[in-house]
Amino acid sequence: MEMFMSKLLTFLVLYNTYTLSIAVYCDDDTCNLGKELTALVKREVEKGLARAKQEIRPAFTAHFKTGGMIPLAKGQILIFDKVQINVGGGYNPTTGYFTVPKAGLYLVSCTVRSNGGKHLHVWLKKNDNRVTLAYGENWNEGSFSIPVQAAEGDRLVIVHGTGSYVKNESVQGGSISFFSAVFISD
CATH class of the missing domain: 3.30.160 (Double Stranded RNA Binding Domain)
Structure with missing residues (x-):
């Protein structure tokens, strides 16, 4: 057996x-x-x-943890470190970069508030290329809300201006200034 x-x-x-x-x-x-x-x-x-x-329809919104005016150096990345939503995990509040988790069309928005008597210039960059400018002056807000076609892995970031026109600029912290993106379609 x-x-x-x-x-x-x-x-x-x-x-x-x-x-x-x-x-x-x-x-x-x-x-x-x-x-x-x-x-x-x-x-x-x-x-x-x-x-x-x-x-998954990726989306994020982030603003600054700290209130008050935040001085900016030329070319400085604005790090919106208080995340309200981060579907898909593409936004990194440590670096300020949104790494696109899914290819498609995104609606990208940013609002920044300038200081009294000062100008403020910030750029949306996609993979180190300028896409659009947000400009504010004398306590006014600069903003944009535009569609951006992005491939998976593309990186979007908000960067302070670098031109000779940039002098002693700062941005209002807290939830007044923010950066966000939402997936619209493939």
Whole structure:
């Protein structure tokens, strides 16, 4: 009489933050079935995650944690460090960059408030190229809200001006000044 040893094999399918555990009871002849089942489940989980990623509509809004006037150096990146929403995780409040998580058309907006008697020039840059300017003067706000076509991985950022016209500029902190983007369509 032939003895079959029954084995308990546990296969873990790991993908990003999802873990799926499959327990398969098998003998020496059927263990390959468990491996095939695990591979099939892993493929299906990956397909489901890819579909979910396509359905995400990235969006973020961030402003300054600190209130009052914030002095700016020429070419300084404005780091809006208080995040209100960050769907898709593309905005980094440590660097000020929005790294596009999904290719498509985005509505990008920014409002900055200038100091009394002073000018304020800030640029939206996409991958180090100037896209548009927000300009404010004497406590007025400079703003823009424009559609931007972006590829996955493109980087958007708000940068203080660098021209000879830039002299002792500062931006109003708190929620008065902000940077945001929202995915519109593929």
